[in-house]
Amino acid sequence: MEVDIQSLETFNQLASEGAQQATAMLAQMTGIQAEVEVTKITLMDRADVGEELAGQAFVGIGFDLEGALVGDTTLVFEEACTGPIVEALPGGAAGEEMVESSVKEIGNIMMSGFIDGWADFLRTTIEHSPPRYVEATGADVFPAANDPNEQVFVFKSHIQWPGEDLSFYIYMLPAYDRLTELMADSGTGDDAVPVDKLSVFNEMTKQGTATAADNVTQMTGIETDAEVTQISFAPIEDVPKQVDNKSYVGTAVEFSGTPSGYLMILFDETSAMNVAEALMPMEPDGEGFTDMHESAIEEMGNIMTSGFIDGWANVLETSVDHTPPRVVHDMGRAIIDPLAAQVGQQQEHAFIIESRMQTADLEFGCEIHALPDDAELRQALGDLDVTRKDQTEPDVETIFE
């Protein structure tokens, strides 16, 4: 199945406009001025959907879709949103028992706003079921997955309500086959991406993340697990919003080959300190984040970068070079924006390959973000022989007898 870049852009745009329409509906009903922060399409394991919501309490309003699009959509409100939303309704401040039905009805109207544009674009109708009201923690706000290991496209919008410092989200999970058919049909055939191979690429990247996590474990003794690996598609100006704006320490490289692009390994400050000290053979001289810490992070970034991209090169039977790592210690978005701008000179949208890893024992988190050139990523996918997808390790025996 081939989907061209243009139809990925179109579908991202539909989701983005849908989210804006839904937000406008909310404003009409309640006067709440919320703003759509970012909308992106992500290909990921069904089991990982909503991983970023972990540990928080939410109210979800769920719908089944039928017609041109099949699947489900959930409006996810931070639990603290529901009170102010209900109060803002005309005649607001209704009793407890009214909260559920009010939020359900708001959800219902927002959902119509979200989906109407899709139906118009597809020149057909999309039906949605009556709303389901769910109070749950984290990803339990979504309907249970049929097959957790299946890779799915998720359309996710993050909407912020600055007045109350609250967020809500729209997650649409269409059935993969129907969606990819629709995307394939709406394209022009130029710059086509073989979407099924995108899933394979995701699996290869997952392997690369596992290797990078193993590297951390071997070097530091900190047991580290690969958590999530996904590939997203978004307008270039939304790329920096991938990263939090808190302070990070990490490395960035430019890689070249098929594909080429930029890759960042980012640790939050505490994690960077922990990792660097676990790596150092002796006590650091001086206080805080010293040159020794920096040098340790630089080498860690170097090794993790190789661990991450070597798998691509081995499966694709090519080589992907990278520059020596540059160490950065700055606001997250300031780190990623020069890389997004460099990619943005050639393209208006970008694929973002993203992985995260964590450990249970110690406060440690690490994010990997790669921004490939999209023409070269398409080339790489075209070249990809899916029967080699597990060959991420080099065949050392034959090279060195």
Add this chain to the structure above:
Amino acid sequence: MKVYDSGKGTMGSPEQERVKVGIAEYEVTTSDATLTTSGLGSCLGIALYDAEAGVAGLVHVMLPSAADVEDPNTAKYADTGIETLLLEMERSGAERGRVRAKVAGGSDMLDFSENGSGIGVRNMQQVESTLDDLGVPLVSDDVGGDHGRSLRLDGASGDLTVKSANKGSKTI
């Protein structure tokens, strides 16, 4: 793009209103609101204000020029971003002859370009030439270097506070 006037404050906040400006976005205030934008690397924040009319605006641009691209998002580029912001401010009562500009950002951190100047530098060159073309004087700037910045524009005074991750903050 909306204009924040005194009639449309958010949800009864007693403090001075703060309005976030995202990447490739702009905002205008006529109500002395504080306009903020964060995480500028090679991106530039351009603040324009007309103190007499009480109109201020901030745009967060990513790339130098919209020439040769078909991109509807004018606020993404330095040239069209500044033009759009100025027009919107004029619509809100600003007079071009009184408008002043302050600029911050445009770091050359993580610039991998091997020849020619990096995006941060080219962004700033474009800003200077666009402001010059429009006849808007650039009164102060804090650009370049190898660190990120976050900005806060006080709509009442035109003060632009520039904060860096590791280098403290200053007002220009």
Add this chain to the structure above:
Amino acid sequence: MSEVLIADDSEFMRNLLREILEEDHRIVGEVENGVEAVEVYKEQRPDLVMMDIVMPIRDGIEATDEIKNGDPEATVIMCTSVGQEEKMKEAVKAGADGYITKPFQKPSVIEAIEDAVGA
């Protein structure tokens, strides 16, 4: 006691290698790129070069190629984070006598050196 040249752009990695090697070997130089590696090799003619691949100015495979061209008896062990099959083939072609992937354990470094220089 053999003489070793360490070529790696990471100070951290040079320190780590020095600690492992200085028990049994004499470190004759530590350099940060492939150009310096070739220069110092020509001056010092050490028994062994521990050579990183990804380095600024000139990478370790090119440097190995030049060292081996000038002195076919030279012993060069690649010591790198790169685990790509095509790169390993390039290293073999350039004449590398061993290939250690980072992160490494001390025994594997010692073993690789013993295999390469027969010490």
